[in-house]
Amino acid sequence: MELHKVKELLAKYEEGNTSLTEEKMLRSYFLSDHIAPEVSSYQPLFSFYDREGTQRYEAKITVNRSSYVKWIGIAASIIVILSLFLLNEFGTTNDLGTYEDPEIALKKTKEVLHLVGSFMNEGTEQLGYIKEIEHTGNQILK
């Protein structure tokens, strides 16, 4: 394209009066290697437009996303509830161990009661202080 033609088109372009075909001519002129120095300031503009037009939407569109998410949610909660039940049923046991022989059972029970009993009177010496409190209190009241 000759320079005067390019200039003419550019003037028209700036007024917003070029057709799409004319704009394509301008674009291909400025994307070519032979640009007159006089109009070379336009070159980045057209390469920019050209580059911008090549960007693609790369993500995947999911249209019925809402119902899909809803069903996933329902399925997940069912699994959670079921697994809680199943763990309760099979995961734990009520068997705490028992003695078949009554004599051993009695012996073990006594042992346990002794063990508990040995702790019964521990710490009673601390109660001595309480007596002391009562003592002084009485004096003042007299």
Place this chain on the structure above:
Amino acid sequence: MNQEAFLTLFTPVQDKMYRFALRLLSSKEAAQDAVQEVMTKLWNKRERIKGYTNPQAFAMTMTKNYCLDQLKLKQNNTMRIVHSNYEDQGRNPAAIAEVKDELDFVRKIMDQLPEQQQMVLQLRDIEQQEFKEIAEVLEMSETAIRVTLSRARKKIREELLKVHRYGIA
């Protein structure tokens, strides 16, 4: 309309919607969200869309409205739309300050234009659409579009000449 028919109808316009959203929101993530949101809305309206003569233009209009709403939200809440892809940024100040090459400079100029002008430029000079289609998408008259376009082109030319004369500032 089943899912397949829906996707056949709107897949061709997805890239255009994405680029449009990217122009306005200047963040890849925000633009992708915009496309996904608009698609979901379109899907919910799919029975009504059947009657439209130009569903693609309708999709573009919805994208436009969605993006402008997002921008308004952003302004009101003084909340930045979060983005991490800095190499492609226009509106964040760091990216504006650092202009790597001439093409980025064009982006900088374009980002500073009013939204209306950006939208018209995007549809005309990047997507190469007819004025009639642009008028439908932007819900403006063809004359108004020509005027906006001319202003935008002149502004860009002016800025480009400055750079050309004095080098990238």
